[in-house]
Amino acid sequence: MKAAKPSGRSDRSTWGMDIRRNYKLYLLAVPVVLFFAIFNYGPMFGLVMAFQDFKPTRGILGSAWVGFGNFIDFFKSPNFFTVIRNTFVISGLGLFVGFPLSVGFALLINEIRLKWFKKTVQTISYMPYFVSVIVMCGLIIDFCSSQGIVTNLLVRLGIVERQNLLQNPDYFWAINLISDQWQNLGYSSIVFIAAITNVSGELHEAAAIDGAGRLKRVWHITLPGIKPMVVTMLILKCGTLMTVGFDKILNLYNTSIYSTADVISTYVYRTGINGGQYGYSTAVGLFNSVVNLILLLAANALSKKYSEQALF
Amino acid sequence: MVEKLTPGRVIFNILNYGFMILFGIACVLPLWHVLMASVSDPRMLMSASGILFRPLGDITMDGYRMVLANPSIITGYINTILYVLITTVIMIAGSVIGGFLLSRRELKLKGLLAIFLLITMMFGGGMIPSYMVIKGLGILNTRWAVILPGCMNAFYIMMMKSAFDQLSPSYEESAKLDGAGPLTIMVRILLPMLQANVAVIVMFNVIMQWNSWFNASIYLPKSRDLWPLALYMREVLINNDTAKMASSLDAEQAADYTANLVKYCVTVVGTLPLLCAYPFAQKYFVAGVQMGGVKG
Amino acid sequence: MKKLLALLLCGTMSIGLLAGCGGTEKESPAADGSLPEDNPEEHITFTYWIYADDYKNLYTSLNDNPVVQYLNDKFNVTMEFQTPAIGSEADNFNLMLGTQDYTDVMNMTYYTESLGTLYEEGVILDLAPYLEEYMPNYYALLQSNEELRRMAYDDEGHMFTLYTLDDVTRNHWGGFVYRRDILETMTGGNVQFPSGNEEPTTVEDWDYMLPLMKEYFEASGLQDTACLIIPAIGYTATGELQAGWGATGIFGLGMDGETVEYGPSTEQFYNYVSKMKEWYDAGYVYQDFASRTNDLFYMPNTSLTYGGAAGVWFGILQQVSDYMSVPDAGLNMDVRAVPAPLDTEHGVTEEMAGSRVTIAPATDARCISSTCDEEKLVRILTLFDYLYTEEGDNICQRGLTAELAADDEIYQKVGLEDGAWYVDENGNYCVNPKTLEADWPDYGMALNGQRIAGGTSAPKEDPANEVRDYHDDAEDAASGQWTKYPTDRVLPSGVTLNAEENAVYQKYYTGINDYVNTMIPKFIIGTEELTEETWSAYVEQLNALGLQELLEAEQSAYERYQER
Incomplete structure (x- = not known):
């Protein structure tokens, strides 16, 4: 589409012209940039710890340099591939299943015409988000125990044999995904509910007069209307694929299902932070960040190419 | 807007309402469980499993009495409200400005600015360097140490950016012709249409600030009286940690029936205000819809 | 428009200024109370880093503790105490080290590496040269006890830490317990253990006991039950359960008492796991044990234990006898302590089961940092030395006496004008009877000085003065059961790794530990088959993960310890 191209045209203007024309905008940007420079970029010198055998008592200047030693330790660790795979699968499921669900949930909410019902459902659906992870995980562990209600239900339906579902590596991904949706669906759809609100009512009216059905209007008006928000969120999500909610896994997993439940953050927690190995955990963090950044840039580029929507 | 009820529509409505009711029930349960547990008999609570549908034993307010007797809770509330208010004001200003700038197609530096911000979402220096920055600024053990590092967030800027993107360019064209500056366009013309989006980031920020404890635990080691509620709450929730269970008295404390009860009560005391806040933000979502409807 | 923005800014700033005031006000509290400089006993202030506690709303800072x-x-x-937020202790401690903002006294619970390194880097002081002169009581205590002495000094004769000394037998707070009442019910009051003992002592006895429990629970109609609750990793990391099979906890000494061994790789451990598997298959072991990682190890699944649906579990002293009963609900429990069952089939005797570890004689340790000049150091040592005297220890351990409590506000507030304890006419220590009343709120450590000080329950010179006041007869009996076996196969807690050994430890330990903790529950549940072959494959994998290197490091550290 040609509409997305004006930025391309302005590229041809010189920096001088750009600054002269937009100096007001740049002035506006100064405080924001300054803020991020101090509070976000300021501490980033700490990333050099990734290349050090960091000892708190010696500080960053005094600690020994180990080059890529910390990274190599991580790549060579016996569980490296397991935790990388688990991290990708768990956050990938969150992306490919969870994300469409939250958009869908927002659309479904929008279809409700009873105002009090709509308000109530919205309020209620975000409640589990506030229940602490420890309480939630306690409930999940109870439900999935060999006598728990979920197990009872599944046994009655003939889906599983009687067992503790959390002691079987095969079920962890499903348990984690479903419980994640239970706790976060309402909360994560708020963004989209708000975006739908901004879609112009006039367009809907016009389409309705033209005889477009509900489904058609959702497809041709609502969805394109919230596309910028959906794409933004999707790209940002791709930039967090290497990050999995740490508290939840830590509270839910157990040693007998490490093979599917252990993720990078929990693994580093056990090996690094517990032993005060700051260099090592910084290295793993940096590795994660780099992969995340690559994923985000790729998602952004893909999105730019196919949907003319991008973060930059 | 009057809708014709086709058979398909009826079936859809039934399914939709049915699903929402079921999902709503599933969502209320955990909170209901916490609420019921917080007024249960502590001894019976200890021997219960699964979700509680009603309080166990006689309803007791002992847990709440113990929580509210703690002077730190009140201090914590005041501090938290202060932090939430200040950070929200700064956050709105920063996110609106940032989002607006990033949505300007004519801006040459836009891409660079976006990357500059995005990097802060991925990379962080970690605890010790951050501490050193705060110390270098001389704001250790002051409220600023909690307010400043957490009050701006690239994520919110990106959200505002796509909200500005969502608006049709035609809105600002006429204003531009009238010679309005960018600030006027942003605040007078575009912002009023983005109430719902601002409401969302405000809500996100309020929730995040309300629950945040990490900065306070690191930057306020000597100023307990400046701690936010969340940090006090965390102390209660996390007490009896195995790491420091060394002596007999620690172990005996763990067997204290009420400790369990207090944890539930603290959860309720800490989250209730937030739950009440949602309907306020919701007003803006619904208002937007009505506005569209009326115009049509 | 600009007006609005300016207003906004002004608003933010003024709120900020207010906020800032609140912050800075707090900065200079300790500027008062200055004494003449030539005073030999000049008033000094020293800072002390220690993890915080729940002060039961009596006060908010350890500075206000009555004993302090x-x-x-x-x-x-x-x-002046510097206490981090509960749950952020490790972060805070490392920050303190990382920013070189050391306090004068530092509790070392959250330090995981070698103390020798800290000394070499000039962070902490060597206390050995000062000990005899300035800490005569602590010095005498160490000289009187070989194990304490060895523990207190490092291989080069330095002393970096002042320990909290604990009397193991007296303060034994936890171990396995069983429901005697179930056995009584099932046998009609005629409990006959195959070993012929009053209490279950052998694996055979447990083989007699567990089926009775299972039968009882099946008849009870309770849905979720467990005859035996074992920890999520399938064994007790501290060694209590597998001790009966002659296996140690994690690191321990072999049967010869000289070689360091890794419990989960031994033949005895195989016997233990086989038995657990047998019991799991028979439905005696809690079917969901592996998923209960969040149960504190002494508070396993409270819905089972407190709900009367568990037979044997790792309990704590307080649960012994009828404490857990709820007569109104028809729940009458007689909980008794039980030692690890001896694997007589493989010829394990009490002497061989000497691998029980629960509490080391020394727990908390504190170092004095190089921020102290000699004068300050001497003053601090003098203070701490007092806590290793009987008088100082008592005050620290139990709180203030009537005499001291008379003008203490907090003691007045809670109504303990008579002090927390007293010595009766026979010379026995007794607690204030008020604190034993049912409605007495549990003030925990808020009224005594256990958190602060070094001398907590140092072994008494005169054993007749042993404190019995905290425990009744049932609790004494339980302690007796739990401390029944010798401790000579326990790796002494004073064994310290040097920097090189520590590097080996850091490199291999987590991998090995992870692998063991993954495999043992699988063996028991049956996800992994358990045979002689699979077991030796498992041991081989442990060696591949660096077990032998790890053992060598521990061994040389242990040998150096022996030579001290």
């Missing part, structure tokens, strides 16, 4: 107040007055000092 008393010590401050007595020694003309001010102890």
Whole structure:
């Protein structure tokens, strides 16, 4: 589409012209940039710890340099591939299943015409988000125990044999995904509910007069209307694929299902932070960040190419 | 807007309402469980499993009495409200400005600015360097140490950016012709249409600030009286940690029936205000819809 | 428009200024109370890093603790505590080290590496040269006990830490317990253990006991039950359960008492796991044990234990006898302590089961940092030395006496004008009877000085003065059961790794530990088959993960310890 191209045209203007024309905008940007420079970029010198055998008592200047030693330790660790795979699968499921669900949930909410019902459902659906992870995980562990209600239900339906579902590596991904949706669906759809609100009512009216059905209007008006928000969120999500909610896994997993439940953050927690190995955990963090950044840039580029929507 | 009820529509409505009711029930349960547990008999609570549908034993307010007797809770509330208010004001200003700038197609530096911000979402220096920055600024053990590092967030800027993107360019064209500056366009013309989006980031920020404890635990080691509620709450929730269970008295404390009860009560005391806040933000979502409807 | 923005900014700033005031006000609290400089007993202030506690709403900072107040007055000092938020202790401690903002005294619970390194880097002081002169009581205590002495000094004769000394037998707070009442019910009051003992002592006895429990629970109609609750990793990391099979906890000494061994790789451990598997298959072991990682190890699944649906579990002293009963609900429990069952089939005797570890004689340790000059150091040592005297220890351990409590605000507030304890006419220590009343709120450590000090329950010179006041007869009996086996196969807690060994430990330990903790539950549940072959494959994998290197490091550390 040609509409997305004006930025391309302005590229041809010189920096001088750009600054002269937009100096007001740049002035506006100064405080924001300054803020991020101090509070976000300021501490980033700490990333050099990734290349050090960091000892708190010696500080960053005094600690020994180990080059890529910390990274190599991580790549060579016996569980490296397991935790990388688990991290990708768990956050990938969150992306490919969870994300469409939250958009869908927002659309479904929008279809409700009873105002009090709509308000109530919205309020209620975000409640589990506030229940602490420890309480939630306690409930999940109870439900999935060999006598728990979920197990009872599944046994009655003939889906599983009687067992503790959390002691079987095969079920962890499903348990984690479903419980994640239970706790976060309402909360994560708020963004989209708000975006739908901004879609112009006039367009809907016009389409309705033209005889477009509900489904058609959702497809041709609502969805394109919230596309910028959906794409933004999707790209940002791709930039967090290497990050999995740490508290939840830590509270839910157990040693007998490490093979599917252990993720990078929990693994580093056990090996690094517990032993005060700051260099090592910084290295793993940096590795994660780099992969995340690559994923985000790729998602952004893909999105730019196919949907003319991008973060930059 | 009057809708014709086709058979398909009826079936859809039934399914939709049915699903929402079921999902709503599933969502209320955990909170209901916490609420019921917080007024249960502590001894019976200890021997219960699964979700509680009603309080166990006689309803007791002992847990709440113990929580509210703690002077730190009140201090914590005041501090938290202060932090939430200040950070929200700064956050709105920063996110609106940032989002607006990033949505300007004519801006040459836009891409660079976006990357500059995005990097802060991925990379962080970690605890010790951050501490050193705060110390270098001389704001250790002051409220600023909690307010400043957490009050701006690239994520919110990106959200505002796509909200500005969502608006049709035609809105600002006429204003531009009238010679309005960018600030006027942003605040007078575009912002009023983005109430719902601002409401969302405000809500996100309020929730995040309300629950945040990490900065306070690191930057306020000597100023307990400046701690936010969340940090006090965390102390209660996390007490009896195995790491420091060394002596007999620690172990005996763990067997204290009420400790369990207090944890539930603290959860309720800490989250209730937030739950009440949602309907306020919701007003803006619904208002937007009505506005569209009326115009049509 | 600009007006609006300016207003906004102004608003933010003024709120900020207000906020800032609140922050800075707090900065200079300790500027008062200055004494003439030539005073030999000049008032000094020293800072002390220690993890915080729940002060039961009596006060908010350890600075206000009654025992701290008393010590401050007595020694003309001010102890200024720096306590991190609960749950952020490790972060805070590492920050303190990382920013070189050391306090004068530092609790070392959250330090995981070698103390020798800290000394070499000039962070902490060597206390050995000062000990005899300035800490005569602590010195005498160490000289009187070989194990304590070895523990207190490192291989080069330095002393970096002042320990909290604990009397193991007296303060034994936890171990396995069983429901005697179930056995009584099932046998009609005629409990006959195959070993012929009053209490279950052998694996055979447990083989007699567990089926009875299962039968009882099946008849009870309870849905979720467990005859035997074992920890999520399938064994007790501290060694209590597998001790009966002659296997140690994690690191321990072999049967010869000289070689360091890794419990989960031994033949005895195989016997243990086989038995657990047998019991799991028979439905005696809690079917969901592996998923209960969040149960504190002494508070396993409270819905089972407190709900009367568990037979044997790792309990704590307080649960012994009828404490857990709810007569109104028809729940009458007789909980008794039980030692690890001896694997007589493989010829394990009490002597061989000497691998029980629960509490080391020394727990908390504190170092004195190089921020102290000699004068300050001496003053601090003098204060701490007092806590290793009987009088100081008592005050620290149990709180203030009537005499001292008379002018203490907090003691007045809670109504303990008579003090927390007293010595009766026979010379026995007794607690204030008020604190034994049912409605007495549990003030935990808020009224005594256990958190602060070094001398907590140092072994008494005169054993007749042993404190019995905390425990009744049932609790004494339980302690007796739990401490029944010798401790000579326990790796002494004073064994310290040097920097090189520590590097080996850091490199291999987590991998090995992870693998063991993954495999043992799988063996028991049956996800992994358990045979001689699979077991030796498992041991081989442990060696591949660096077990032998790890053992060598531990061995050389242990040998150096022996030579001290």
